[in-house]
Amino acid sequence: MDAQLKRGFLETCVLATLERRESYGYQIVKDVPPLLGLTESTLYPLLKRLESAGCITVRSAEHNGRLRKYYRVTPAGAARIEEFLAEKSDVMSIYRYIEFAHGAAVPGAACDQGERND
Incomplete structure (x- = not known):
């Protein structure tokens, strides 16, 4: 990593x-x-x-x-954990986009960023 x-x-x-x-x-x-x-x-x-x-x-x-x-x-520390967890869906959307853009077919990736028009 x-x-x-x-x-x-x-x-x-x-x-x-x-x-x-x-x-x-x-x-x-x-x-x-x-x-x-x-x-x-x-x-x-x-x-x-x-x-x-x-x-x-x-x-x-x-x-x-x-x-x-x-x-x-x-x-306050517990709130930071909650903030981090709240960002999970955004982070996962970014990962799906990267996989999609890189060529790995990931279900839902195209939907997250719109269809790819090459």
Whole structure:
């Protein structure tokens, strides 16, 4: 998968992971689909941005004698997930158009963009 496309999905995948349950960095990396190639070095700056945007909250708690940061999605973060999901039909229409334009016959593709007049 293209690196730029992956980056576009990472934020929403992290938010969706945290919507299921509160979690910490290492566990988030394990929970996000491996296809996205999320690493801890990519995750922590993303978590900081999401916290600054009010999409997640952070709390510290002791675990095995060490402090661990736990992250939880906020209503603003849940709203971002909903916005992302609302765009699904638009994204799928674009994919169908690309497949149609590329020559792969996809049912409904011509209807999405009008008939092709070559």
